[in-house]
Amino acid sequence: MILCIDCGNTRVKFGLFEKNDLKVNKVFSPEKTEEIFDWLDSIEFDDCILSNVGSKNTEWLDRLKDEIDIYEPDAYSNLPIKFKYGSKDSLGGDRIAAWCGSIQQMPKSNILVVNAGTCITYDLIEKENGFIGGNIAPGLNMRFRAMNHFTVRLPLIKSHQVNPGSLGTSTESAMQHGVVNGIIYELEGYFRELSSQYSDLKCIMTGGDADFIAQRTTIKPLVDQFLVLRGLNEIAHIQ
The missing domain is CATH 3.30.420.40 (ATPase, nucleotide binding domain)
Known part of the structure; x- marks a missing residue:
């Protein structure tokens, strides 16, 4: 065990x-x-x-x-995935494990791996060549907290629920729509752009906000809250 x-x-x-x-x-x-x-x-x-x-x-x-x-495990460990990364010493073990978990869940596939936690990571796994590259963006709560922290009058929004539509009709709802819809457009934009380059692209999500985001996007990702754990298990078996 x-x-x-x-x-x-x-x-x-x-x-x-x-x-x-x-x-x-x-x-x-x-x-x-x-x-x-x-x-x-x-x-x-x-x-x-x-x-x-x-x-x-x-x-x-x-x-x-x-x-x-x-x-x-770190970027120098024996891993079940190929990758090149310019700053290996700063590469988080959770990202590595999520990559390994994704290829265990979706073998021989092109995959957009999204970890929606404190920050949101978007990583592309290519079925032949492994990790291609990825981006890191502020997470849901970080965006709300940043608007409150760096302004004088914008409140700290604690409810992330948004009404249907793209636009808010008050300061609070405008902030809610701006953050939530901004993340949805960000995710769908990455998926649309990468789908034009990598055939049959799939998306898998994990992290504390994954379910919330997945329910609001049109790309219908697979949500696996144990993706990092599955990846760690894969890594452990080849050490």
Whole structure:
């Protein structure tokens, strides 16, 4: 059994795999140290692999590293995907794992991999040559917070729901439409442009805002909230 850990900026996901089967999954806030350890004490596993793009000083992770060996893949690891990247040292393990998870879910396909978390990453996987390139953009909450932080009068919007249509009719609804529709147009624009270059392009999404975005786009992506965990499991099996 392999324990896979996806430690993001706001959540920690755990997945317990037997071969390629996700047997158990659990999600915690990273500050819930005792809850995390109570759960870890209740399971058995042979190996552990981690992607950590969140806090480097989480108490639960420090304690876990004192007790067991944890493998943390990076751009120099043995990976099931080909890629070239100009700044390997800054390449996040979650992006690498999402690529590996996507080719496990959609083998021999051209894929737009979208991770909609604190930031949104758009990565292209080509069926013959692996990772081609990708972009990083502000995520849903980051866009709302930025408008509030960098202006004097714009409020902090907490509700992301938007009414039908493209335009708002108040400051709040204009901000909601601007952010939500902006992300939808961004996603659909990337997909439309890349579809003209890569045949039968598919889209797979993960991340905290993936379901919210997927429900509002016309491209009908596959949403897999365990994509990074699946990718970590793939990586673990070839080390």
